[in-house]
Amino acid sequence: MKNLVIIGGSDAGISAALRVREINPEIEPVIITADAFPNFSICGLPYFISGEVAAVENLAHRSAAEIENEGIRLLLEHSAISIDVKAKKVAAVDRKGAVKHIAYDTLIIATGASSIRPDIPGITYPGVFFLRWIPDGTAIDEFIKTKKPESAVIIGAGYIGMEMSEALVKRGLDVTIVEFFESVLPSVDTDLGNRISETLAKNGITILNNISIESIGKEGSKLIVKGTKDFSISTDMVLVSVGSVPSTSLGQSAGITTGIKGAFKVNLKMETNILDIYAAGDCAETWHRIMNKYTYLPLGTVAHKQGRIAGENAAGGNSEFSGSMGTQSVKIFDIVAARTGLNGKESLQAGFSPVSADFETWDHKIYYPPADKLFIRVTADKNTKRILGAQILGAYKTEVSKRIDIFAAAIYHSLTVKEFSNYDLSYTPPLSSPWDPVQTAVQNLEKFWRTT
Amino acid sequence: MKNLVIIGGSDAGISAALRVREINPEIEPVIITADAFPNFSICGLPYFISGEVAAVENLAHRSAAEIENEGIRLLLEHSAISIDVKAKKVAAVDRKGAVKHIAYDTLIIATGASSIRPDIPGITYPGVFFLRWIPDGTAIDEFIKTKKPESAVIIGAGYIGMEMSEALVKRGLDVTIVEFFESVLPSVDTDLGNRISETLAKNGITILNNISIESIGKEGSKLIVKGTKDFSISTDMVLVSVGSVPSTSLGQSAGITTGIKGAFKVNLKMETNILDIYAAGDCAETWHRIMNKYTYLPLGTVAHKQGRIAGENAAGGNSEFSGSMGTQSVKIFDIVAARTGLNGKESLQAGFSPVSADFETWDHKIYYPPADKLFIRVTADKNTKRILGAQILGAYKTEVSKRIDIFAAAIYHSLTVKEFSNYDLSYTPPLSSPWDPVQTAVQNLEKFWRTT
Numbered sequence: 001m002k003n004l005v006i007i008g009g010s011d012a013g014i015s016a017a018l019r020v021r022e023i024n025p026e027i028e029p030v031i032i033t034a035d036a037f038p039n040f041s042i043c044g045l046p047y048f049i050s051g052e053v054a055a056v057e058n059l060a061h062r063s064a065a066e067i068e069n070e071g072i073r074l075l076l077e078h079s080a081i082s083i084d085v086k087a088k089k090v091a092a093v094d095r096k097g098a099v100k101h102i103a104y105d106t107l108i109i110a111t112g113a114s115s116i117r118p119d120i121p122g123i124t125y126p127g128v129f130f131l132r133w134i135p136d137g138t139a140i141d142e143f144i145k146t147k148k149p150e151s152a153v154i155i156g157a158g159y160i161g162m163e164m165s166e167a168l169v170k171r172g173l174d175v176t177i178v179e180f181f182e183s184v185l186p187s188v189d190t191d192l193g194n195r196i197s198e199t200l201a202k203n204g205i206t207i208l209n210n211i212s213i214e215s216i217g218k219e220g221s222k223l224i225v226k227g228t229k230d231f232s233i234s235t236d237m238v239l240v241s242v243g244s245v246p247s248t249s250l251g252q253s254a255g256i257t258t259g260i261k262g263a264f265k266v267n268l269k270m271e272t273n274i275l276d277i278y279a280a281g282d283c284a285e286t287w288h289r290i291m292n293k294y295t296y297l298p299l300g301t302v303a304h305k306q307g308r309i310a311g312e313n314a315a316g317g318n319s320e321f322s323g324s325m326g327t328q329s330v331k332i333f334d335i336v337a338a339r340t341g342l343n344g345k346e347s348l349q350a351g352f353s354p355v356s357a358d359f360e361t362w363d364h365k366i367y368y369p370p371a372d373k374l375f376i377r378v379t380a381d382k383n384t385k386r387i388l389g390a391q392i393l394g395a396y397k398t399e400v401s402k403r404i405d406i407f408a409a410a411i412y413h414s415l416t417v418k419e420f421s422n423y424d425l426s427y428t429p430p431l432s433s434p435w436d437p438v439q440t441a442v443q444n445l446e447k448f449w450r451t452t
Numbered sequence: 453m454k455n456l457v458i459i460g461g462s463d464a465g466i467s468a469a470l471r472v473r474e475i476n477p478e479i480e481p482v483i484i485t486a487d488a489f490p491n492f493s494i495c496g497l498p499y500f501i502s503g504e505v506a507a508v509e510n511l512a513h514r515s516a517a518e519i520e521n522e523g524i525r526l527l528l529e530h531s532a533i534s535i536d537v538k539a540k541k542v543a544a545v546d547r548k549g550a551v552k553h554i555a556y557d558t559l560i561i562a563t564g565a566s567s568i569r570p571d572i573p574g575i576t577y578p579g580v581f582f583l584r585w586i587p588d589g590t591a592i593d594e595f596i597k598t599k600k601p602e603s604a605v606i607i608g609a610g611y612i613g614m615e616m617s618e619a620l621v622k623r624g625l626d627v628t629i630v631e632f633f634e635s636v637l638p639s640v641d642t643d644l645g646n647r648i649s650e651t652l653a654k655n656g657i658t659i660l661n662n663i664s665i666e667s668i669g670k671e672g673s674k675l676i677v678k679g680t681k682d683f684s685i686s687t688d689m690v691l692v693s694v695g696s697v698p699s700t701s702l703g704q705s706a707g708i709t710t711g712i713k714g715a716f717k718v719n720l721k722m723e724t725n726i727l728d729i730y731a732a733g734d735c736a737e738t739w740h741r742i743m744n745k746y747t748y749l750p751l752g753t754v755a756h757k758q759g760r761i762a763g764e765n766a767a768g769g770n771s772e773f774s775g776s777m778g779t780q781s782v783k784i785f786d787i788v789a790a791r792t793g794l795n796g797k798e799s800l801q802a803g804f805s806p807v808s809a810d811f812e813t814w815d816h817k818i819y820y821p822p823a824d825k826l827f828i829r830v831t832a833d834k835n836t837k838r839i840l841g842a843q844i845l846g847a848y849k850t851e852v853s854k855r856i857d858i859f860a861a862a863i864y865h866s867l868t869v870k871e872f873s874n875y876d877l878s879y880t881p882p883l884s885s886p887w888d889p890v891q892t893a894v895q896n897l898e899k900f901w902r903t904t
Contacts, residue, residue: 011886022902044881047820058819289876301879304886308873322874329878338878367510368499401883402854408876409861421760422774424741424860426781426790427753429496431853434463434756450474 002027003103004314005090007080007250008110009033010042011300012281014061015307016108016314017072023315030073030102032080032092037134038064043300045137046160049144050167056138075102083107083254085274106276106314109251109264110307113244113282113298118155122216127223128238131160140239144171149236151176153225155213156242157184162196162332164239165205176206176233178225180242183209187328188339188391189377195393199335244298246283260285261296268320270310278314280306289323290341290388290411291350297324327408329401336396338404341389341411344379353382355448359441363398365429372398376441378407385416385449387442399431406438417442417449454479455555456766457542459532459702460562461485462494463752464733466513467759468560468766469524475767482525482554484532484544489586490516495752497589498612501596502619508590527554535559535706537726558728558766561703561716562759565696565734565750570607574668579675580690583612592691596623601688603628605677607665608694609636614648614784616691617657628658628685630677632694635661639780640791640843641829647845651787696750698735712737713748720772722762730766732758741775742793742840742863743802749776779860781853788848790856793841793863796831805834807900811893815850817881824850828893830859837868837901839894851883858890869894869901 004020006013009031017029031038037060044059053059064074078092078100090102115130117123127147129140143149152168154161157179168175177184177200183193184200184207197207211231217224222234246263248256257273259265264272264279268287272279281303285294302324312319329338347354356379362371372395379389390407394400410420421443425436435443456472458465461483469481483490489512496511505511516526530544530552542554567582569575579599581592595601604620606613609631620627629636629652635645636652636659649659663683669676674686698715700708709725711717716724716731720739724731733755737746754776764771781790799806808831814823824847831841842859846852862872873895877888887895 022898041817041819041881041886043879043886044817044819047881052821053819299879300886301876305873305876319870322871323876325876327876327878329880329883331880331882336880336883340876340878365493365496367493367496367505369504396882397849399851399854401878401880402851402858402888405875405877405888406854406857406861408878409858409865412875413861413865418771419774421757423857423864424753424757424775424777424779424792425857426779426792426853426860427495427751428781428783428788428853429493429499430783430848431781431788434493434495434752436854436857446474 003105004029005102005104006031006108006110007090008112008281009038009074010040010110010112010281011303012112012307012310013108013110014039014067015304016110016280016311018070019308019311020315021071023312023317025071027315028071028073030075032075032078032090032102034077034079035133035135036076038067038074038076040134042133045131045134046163046167048137049140049164050170052170056134059134080250083250085254085277088276107278108310108314109256109272109277109279109283110281111247111250111283113246115240116243116245118213118240118242120213120215122218122223123240125216125218125223127236128216128240130240131164132244143237147236150174151235152237152239153178153233153235154239154241155225156240157207158186158241158243159328159330160241162330164241165200166203166333169203169205174204176208176235178208178211178213178227178231180212181209185330185337188337189343192337192375192377192391192393195375196332196335196337199333203333244282246296246298248283251279251283260294263296269313270306270321271313278310280310287321287323289325291346297326299324299328301327325408325411327404329404331396334396335393336400337393338400339389339391340404340408341387342379343389343391347379347381347388352388354379354388355382355445357445357448359437359444361437361440363394363437364431365433368429374398374400374403374437376437378441378445380417380445385418386414387411387417387420403436403438406436417445455557456481457554457556458483458560458562459542460564460733461490461526462492462562462564462733463755464564464759464762465560465562466491466519467756468562468732468763470522471760471763472767473523475764475769477523479767480523480525482527484527484530484542484554486529486531487585487587488528490519490526490528492586494585497583497586498615498619500589501592501616502622504622508586511586532702535702537706537729540728559730560762560766561708561724561729561731561735562733563699563702563735565698567692568695568697570665570692570694572665572667574670574675575692577668577670577675579688580668580692582692583616584696595689599688602626603687604689604691605630605685605687606691606693607677608692609659610638610693610695611780611782612693614782616693617652618655618785621655621657626656628660628687630660630663630665630679630683632664633661637782637789640789641795644789644827644829644843644845647827648784648787648789651785655785696734698748698750700735703731703735712746715748721765722758722773723765730762732762739773739775741777743798749778751776751780753779777860777863779856781856783848786848787845788852789845790852791841791843792856792860793839794831795841795843799831799833799840804840806831806840807834807897809897809900811889811896813889813892815846815889816883817885820881826850826852826855826889828889830893830897832869832897837870838866839863839869839872855888855890858888869897
């Protein structure tokens with residue numbers, strides 16, 4: 001029987017193992033995982049910290065027993081420390097320091113990423129947190145329980161910053177968000193970010209943009225966060241959420257080539273430069289379907305896809321990653337922001353000639369109360385009329401997240417603005433209009449070609 | 453300036469006129485409409501009758517003034533009575549009996565459909581209703597207000613029957629549904645219909661299947677509905693909702709050919725057999741994209757699409773109808789049922805070799821309460837592995853209707869089961885899973901090819 005070893009038991013690793021079992025049930029993959037939390041939904045940590053998830057164990061997609069019942073062997077709390085590429089062996093050390101050597105015929109590296117830790121004074125003070133893995137989340141929860149902080153500063157207004165601002169407000173903290181860019185959630189356009197800021201402000205959050213943090217100091221039990229523009233604030237705790245870096249040192253020392261932001265270079269089969277070694281998930285580069293080039297995009301959805309493909313190929317199948325389109329959605333208090341494909345700026349950078357148009361309409365027939373407004377921005381290429389991207393803002397429970405997915409499907413197929421009206425989308429007055437708002441938004445974009 | 457005349461001011465007619473204005477703003481289309489309700493959302497009538505829509509006027513997609521502001525001329529309360537194909541003139545009579553002759557260069561017929569009126573004794577008794585146009589809805593509302601019925605029998609458990617059962621329960625009536633087929637909502641599979649029946653029953657509705665109604669009698673103020681299997685029930689009112697027939701007599705007398713169920717034959721440009729005469733909407737046949745043949749499918753979404761295409765071509769553009777896939781959704785109390793493409797039975801009839809699999813899962817991560825179960829049935833072709841159809845049942849507000857639209861997009865593009873996992877769909881724990889339930893449902897179908 002083929003020895004198939006996977007390093008990493010989060011999204012990509014588990015996805016790979018499950019796919020191996022489907023493709024070739026004779027293979028029993030071994031997963032080496034550094035912590036005791038295989039297949040946990042780390043995306044759920046903000047909801048654990050908010051108190052909405054009762055226990056951190058609830059975040060498990062599957063329990064260890066369920067994983068093993070699938071025919072997957074788990075080596076928990078074992079840190080892989082080296083890969084012997086010639087002998088085809090992985091060395092892993094357990095919590096007691098005992099080293100095991102695990103032979104592989106095929107190896108999948110899914111070591112994920114870690115939080116970026118900016119090199120500023122005070123970043124290691126107690127009360128300064130990052131959020132990536134389960135222990136990060138339980139540490140924050142424990143701190144709130146025992147130290148009873150009244151205020152928090154969140155550095156970085158990306159997805160985690162957004163979700164954590166809501167979580168900390170729900171725990172009763174006074175929250176300030178400090179963002180380097182000119183608006184929150186920089187993955188959407190500035191004016192959409194500003195609309196999101198209105199929601200944050202309505203919920204009592206202070207938002208400060210265009211500020212770069214320079215130091216964290218300490219005064220008694222208080223942390224003093226300082227930044228550009230004479231920014232200074234005294235707070236009880238700090239969350240630093242400024243992105244992530246791929247965890248690749250193990251693979252690098254085995255000779256695996258890295259590229260963008262230090263992530264493993266892979267081909268569409270998720271093969272690295274070393275024979276029989278695959279990489280997948282947040283430790284690897286990601287092919288972007290619309291930019292038509294590699295990028296670094298550490299997302300759970302991408303990790304699942306890449307893991308599945310690595311698993312399929314490692315088990316003797318044949319599959320290629322068709323590329324990410326950067327589809328993302330996030331719930332922030334009572335609104336949802338979602339995006340897919342490229343916005344105007346990204347389209348320009350990718351060499352397109354973008355045109356964008358905004359459309360605001362009701363999520364369903366206004367006569368059936370209550371209806372809510374959807375804000376939809378669509379970007380297309382001036383020359384080919386191909387839809388390149390979409391951004392939607394709307395109320396929670398107005399199908400924003402699956403509406404962006406209709407765009408994701410269309411963009412996957414390089415659909416043009418005109419063809420988009422061909423989609424036979426569902427309609428019932430409590431949930432849509434005879435033309436779904438996504439179609440009206442695209443039809444509205446047509447005016448661009450009519451007037452020029 | 454070209455004379456462009458449209459007969460019919462509902463979905464297809466208005467859609468056509470609006471598109472004419474976009475394509476060629478020099479044309480000012482004239483719409484001849486028999487009633488005073490142009491561009492009303494007749495799909496909204498159940499919500500008017502339920503009391504959720506305060507006034508019937510609210511059902512207007514656009515007011516008459518808004519339509520005229522778009523550069524469209526309305527001839528309200530004028531019934532078109534004849535078309536002189538040689539002289540290219542339409543004769544229309546107003547409420548006072550005055551006849552106008554309106555010249556056209558291009559004519560679009562969008563006369564819609566009317567309710568099927570089964571040929572059974574008693575069908576014309578007061579208290580027996582149909583629901584198609586605005587006056588039908590106001591008549592039912594008026595009857596409930598003035599006669600204060602305590603019970604109602606709904607004959608036919610299609611979309612209107614479903615929505616009206618909820619509406620009449622909301623108005624305090626004791627509702628019985630009688631259906632000819634073996635389950636309610638026959639456009640979904642029998643066992644899904646039975647699940648819907650459970651929801652109806654929970655809301656106090658009596659459902660009787662496999663019964664054909666044979667007569668309606670009268671005893672004092674009561675109506676006696678009788679059918680096969682010795683069915684007999686005494687009730688205060690009856691709604692007959694057993695489908696619709698295309699309204700084509702005007703066009704037929706002008707020589708326009710009809711086909712399936714008496715609907716106008718059209719090509720993909722929505723042209724009839726007579727030069728310069730188009731037909732669109734519920735009066736016309738519909739090309740079915742997956743069945744690959746013409747059918748009769750009177751749906752608002754299809755009417756809007758066909759109207760838009762007829763308008764574009766009539767205005768000098770060039771567009772073809774890409775086909776319907778029968779996508780539909782309906783809210784029934786606290787659940788939503790949706791379908792697109794073909795189910796197993798329809799797939800067989802269309803010459804495919806269908807395989808179907810069911811998948812039940814949470815609409816989003818279960819750890820973020822409350823999550824609700826989605827039931828997803830996917831049908832694919834055994835030989836080509838192409839996805840042919842999907843049916844989803846789930847709670848209201850779990851994005852069922854836009855989840856079916858992801859399938860609608862995929863099926864539009866003839867996507868295979870395997871490729872469906874390539875779609876980069878959005879994920880955030882409060883709204884989905886790293887693989888959206890629609891993808892897990894399709895992945896689950898793969899087992900069929902693994903085990904055979």
